[in-house]
Amino acid sequence: MGLRFNLVIGGVLCTLIIGAAVLAPWLANYNPIMDADLMNAELPPDAQFWFGTDAQGRDVFTRILYGAQVSLTVGIGSQLINTTIGLIFGISAGYFGGWWDDLVNGLTNLMLSIPSLIFALAIMAILGPGLVSLLIALGLTNWSWTCRIARSSTLSLKSQGYVQAAKTLGYGDGRIMATQILPNLIGPVLVIATLGMGDAILAEAALSYLGLGIRPPQPSWGNMLTDARELIVIAPWAAIFPGIAIFLTVLGLNLLGDGLRDWLDPQMRTRRA
Amino acid sequence: EEPRSGGVINFVAPYGSSFSSLDIHASAQVQDEFWAKAIHRSLYDWDANESKPVLELATDVSVSDDRLTYTYKLRQDAYFHDGKQMTADDIIYTYTRIMDPAKAYPAAQYISNIKGATEYNEGKAKEISGLKKIDDFTLEITLSDPIDPGYQFMPNYTAIYPVGAAEKEGFFTNPVGLGPYKFAEYVPGSRLSVVKNDKYYDTGKPYADKVNIMIMGDASARDVAFRNKEVDVSVLGPAQYVAYKSDPELANNIMEVAEVYTRHVGFSPDFKPFQDKRVRQAINYAIDSDLIIKRLAKDKAYRASGWLPVSSPAYDKDAKPYPYDPEKAKALLAEAGYPDGFEFELTATQNESWGLTIVEAIIPMLDKVGIKVKAKPVESSVLSEAVPGGDFQAYMWSQESGPDSLTALRCFHSKTPQASCNYTKFNNPDYDKLIEAARQAATDDEKNDLLRKANNLLQEEAPVWFFNYNKAVMAYQPWLHGVQPNSQEMAIQSYEKLWVDDTVPAR
Amino acid sequence: MLRFALRRLLQMIPTVIAVSLLIFVIFSIVPGSIASSMIADGRGTNDPKLVERIKQEFGLDQPVHVRFGNYAWSLAQFDLGTSFRTRQPVSSMIGERLWPTLKLAFAAMCVAIVIGLPLGFIAALKPGSLLDSLTMIGAISGLSLPQFWLGLLVMYLFALTLGWLPSFGYGDGGLRNLILPALTLGVAPLALLARTTRAAVLEVMNADFIRTARSKGMNSFRLVKWHVVRNALVLVITTLGLQFGSMMGQAVVVEKLFSWPGLGSLLIDSVGLRDIPVVQGSILVLVLCFLLVNTLVDVLYAVIDPRISHG
Amino acid sequence: MNGALLEVEDLRIDIGSGESRHNAVENISFSIDRGETFGLVGESGCGKSITALATIGLLRRPLAISGGSIRFKGQDLRSLSAREMRKLRGNRIAMIFQEPMTALNPLSPVGRQIAEMFVLHQGASWHEAERKAVEALASVQVPAPDQRVKNYPHQMSGGMRQRVMIAIALACNPDLLIADEPTTALDVTVQAEILKLMQELCDARGTAVLMISHDLGVIAKMCRRVGVMYAGHMAEERAVADLFRTPAHPYTRGLLGSLPRLGSRGAHGRKRLQEIEGVVPSIAAFPAGCRFEPRCERATAICASTQPGQTDLGNNGFVRCFHHG
């Protein structure tokens, strides 16, 4: 499969989703929360309600658009946290080595050995359902991959001529990490973050299924899917469209991530979280 | 149709994905009643058709004048699965064990009304003074309060064990009871199987040779399994209720029962706006409960017109629920000094019948009268800690409101602490008087009359938004017969009355 | 090799200690309690006295550090404590649930390996072919499905519509009931494995020593058999081990969906009911499984790759 | 049998396809007689390796032969089927690669990797092949060969590994050995040993060698004739002695002038080295005419527009330049 294919399809899907999320207020005909008319509940898709309505009589299309905001917030937000933690730990561990490296290594192994969904579940149990808790829970669980990649890349970058040269030229350690190492990590880290966004969106759905997702009535694809799961016999559209939305978004992110990876570094193909 | 003996019933336990242990005294989960009901028996049993407790392990009871001492004539044809005959010792042993001072068995709440039980439990006494064996088959129980012991000694959680059984090795992996079925096999997390007890005292019963109790928490999975004819019953949620009703094949075999739970939103008395009765009433007016019941609950509920449910003996058939009247609500709010409304936080769980699904529907409705609602989703075990702890502005819950009406209404007695069940700290002297009177009432009619009045007073005061009483719906396969309308908990069936005809698929 | 395995086993110890500490801390601040879970469905009334007694019985009235001391002390004796809910030893409860989970996980892994590995191989040997493209599109799609959604779909398809397989439950522990959950759980690792294998084979095919092998006049079959398989496996095997971990997590969802009596559903139930000792024990055992599998993978790695064992 | 062992004529190799198709190597002609060692020098990227790979039939996408012929013992290799080619490869034409680190399978004992040759080409059983592998290892002067066969590549030094490579290549007594920079990755002292070993073995077996290197010293030491490549063209092809004495192509001359000569500083004092200005053109931007034209001091208008043809210099040598001499 050509590299173009991945990048193009992934890019198009992601752009569409981001567009949907950003333009939700303009694209949607209804309010995702307040426009609930129980008289209109469970209507099949038609000209008025493109994707039908859910059990509350809310427009599924509208909710999917607004759900995109939540899913993307979850995806991007949690990856921002992950990436920041991973980069800080990974770069410093690789750069300084010694006991700090051992410690970070231990921590990464620790995080890797607890299945991330279970860890997120535990954090959600403490914080209670909600967007912020979700961001924290997912943001704290998956940084180990970024950390590992950052660490190993730093280890190899550290011995590169230009990093060594920076040292001899009098750069401080912080400056070296920030100006010489970090910019060269952006590529792989971006790939991991892109793939991680997809994972986070899936994790949101799984946590919603386990009862620990986003606070309703705020629409998220995960809780829409969970709510509509039992409607599948009488109002399948309420479950099918959010399912497709998740699938396409995660697919888009995965394709984009793959495309980016192939584009940035063919050597990285075998490494994958 | 004549019940047929033989065959295998595949029953479901739909309330979670595992049983606690095979020690029913230690449990507080309905899920465990599914197997306990098959294996065990308690002193009383619930008569689903009459909706009242009836004697099960005794043939006769006499009551003292002060209504504190009950003398039971125990039945002499009851044998434990291991062959031992049941005697008064077994009951004394069981009740004493439940009050074990070293353990905190949830079942203790049913036994603690026996005189001396609390003292024993606190280690102040060597035995429970209120339990007296007259002879092997005569047992005298003295209560500390004049309440109906039927409700106390009926729950499956108070199942009778043979003397010394719990101390024996292996009892909890191979429990022995008095029930119609004997324990056969338990696959933790998946299934518990029981086989016919040939020596069951109700001769001719049970009918089926074997019952498999499948643990199936997930409604959609259950739905598939039922349609796939892998299980014989399924408890339906609202959506499935609609689907099953409209499916000609499935519609004929649906059992509906008014259960004894009242779904409501409780208002905190510590939250300023809720201190005003008019605000509480306004909320009752502002929500189109009928619409929600019709569209969201899919008619799988009865509109609440007070606290006591439809199946309650004290239910007032003439009572009218709050009508949907947003204008009136607005007026009341304005009167109470909130013309622009206010905002409150509503703590609720994921539950589709009394949780966020409903909250989502009332958010836009209350919004129309200016009240902003912020949902605060919590896990159910967090809700049940927050509510008794008073840690809420409003909460949504389903609370048991029967089968004993008095017990249910006593929750709103001012002496009942919030931590117990007066979650809204309801305090109304008139109400208290009615309850006291009902307690002392000589006849059931008199009692019910008083309770009805109390119930109506409660409705007027509106400490909660009266939403609905649930309607339990169970679908069963056409070959399954003898399903009983158990208003206490629909899904808990007396297995001995169930039988399958010969159209049952081979298992 | 034995020494190597032993050393890797010993290296698990600090992780296990850290994990147990972490989960103790997390679950000592989690809201809700076993007592509150008892009335969670609105049945019965809250009995404050009972709550007190329960706290006393389980030592929950003690300060945190004392509880931690007790917890650590019993852990050191390999005692996972007693369940709040069942009063059974946690270890025996977990013992009952471990086998189904392992069975499910290994079955899912088998699905992944038996299908994913050859698929990845074939795709890599004909890069750019239709099969390759289809495999990779399928693989990425497989990674993009919400698991419980997929589970529902297969349930509807294979159980309801086609009636081939039971839709739920453990049955008699046989294969029939295992297939659907294993399939659901196996799809993601399958997809990942197909991708990893493809990438690994491609990488190996581009290695210098493959050129050497070609220069010897070898045909493709021998080339693959003698030089590609082992080298690709080395790259794949790590993924396999790590995948096992995330599968253990996903098992929670799948077990719940299929009413599978495994550790995952025990964990979820216990979290919901705040049966903390069981929660802690289950997580610890899941982590232990993960660590053991990865140790095994490391040892396997060393068996395949002489550079590790000699180094 | 008369005629050369290997005759390459007008070989042309393209890289990529469609839009992004470029010519990598063009007009390459040379021939190697039996037992002769022919050298190919040139800078990095000038196309030495792909020429060698084309000869043994191992070019892979995106590279492909797009013209010319390669005749081995009179047989056009391009017309052979894949199967026939495999029979030749390893057996009659063998190859040694530059990087002894990566050219051996890290997961397989070296003995087995040698033994494969006997299994592949002589139908030997594995047992027999392993025994022969010990002999082969002994023949490349690896001490304790019966122990060493069990070693994995990472347990050997670079020199040892390159000996293993030689043992593999010479296992079936090929007629032609292609050695692509066999010693570039090695220390000078080890390089000397390996070169000596190769020379001895090939002489003894009458194996012809195509020796590729960018080190003129190595070429001078090993070869009788040499081709100088520049940017995918054969600039000059001469007997080694002629080349060093009277380099004809401006590039060759520049190259020789730019090398510091050992001993010359002692004799003549330090002299500024001669420089060739500019850089090697990239493959996508080869000049239309002579490829050395942009850097050539003698370049004239014709050089920029026309590719120079071969000018015979006698003694089987030729040069591609309008202004040679």
Add this chain to the structure above:
Amino acid sequence: MDSAPEPLLRVEDLSVHFPVQGGVFNRRRKMLRAVNNVSLTLNKGECLSIVGESGCGKSTLALSIVGLQAPTSGSIHFEGRPITGKAQPSRIERARMAQIVFQDPYASLNPRQTVFTSLAAPLRLHGIGNGEVESRVEEMMRLVGLKPDQAKRFPHEFSGGQRQRIGIARALILNPKVVVLDEPVSALDVSIRAQIINLLLELKERLRLSYIMISHDLSVVEHMSDRVAVMYFGQIVETGRWESIFANPMHPYTRRLLGAIPDPFAELSGKKLIDEAQAPRPPSGYDYHPQQFDRQDVYSAPQPSQLVAIAGDHCVRLAPVA
């Protein structure tokens, strides 16, 4: 000959040992002795070459000199001032003493920075004002034979030779006194090498630089050096002026090295640099040391030996005969 002028750089008894990886449970840490008791001096304006086989510790020594590798023991003095151990100057200070040019021109430039940034940032770091920075970068670009306007480009737009020029420019931009050249031309194309060698020699004259050059190409070494040190397994086995080393190599390793060079012109004229039959005998009471090494031996301490002066400052490592 009384008080010899203080050399620009003095390396004294320098050793660098690397712990070989051992895990948490593997306490037994072996030490790889990369550099063993090396002593060197570099005088002003001089080019000192270090030759030796791969892995003998040349780069490690070089890194120690520019402060990228902390020595295990021993000391380095710059203009008489210790720059290792407690008295170590700050990185900023040290930057103006010694700089390094790396072998691989591809890895030695940050691919994400323009050449201008690479050259200007160190200047700014050292407190040089904006206006001056630009002129300095421009001047430096010219100095190494590049066009100043090329500074706007990124490294990947340059050829290997040009990158090496940029690497040299970066090393020189702070006006260091010593430049360490770690195999400066070995990764370059043959036709480019001469350009860089000429450039280095030119710069040395013009800026009065002192070089420590590491190389394994003896013809380059001969062409460029004033003095030569031959390293073997972490130790210096022979050192002296270039004429003396190339004319009278003493140590067996030096001789082997010289004997192994394939020099095209020597090759064709049949002249041999070294007559291996005529190995000079060591002075009485000594034997050559070390004669043979096993790879394992980098982990254990070498036998006692010392550098013995043969003629002038031509020294050879010899071991006293027991």
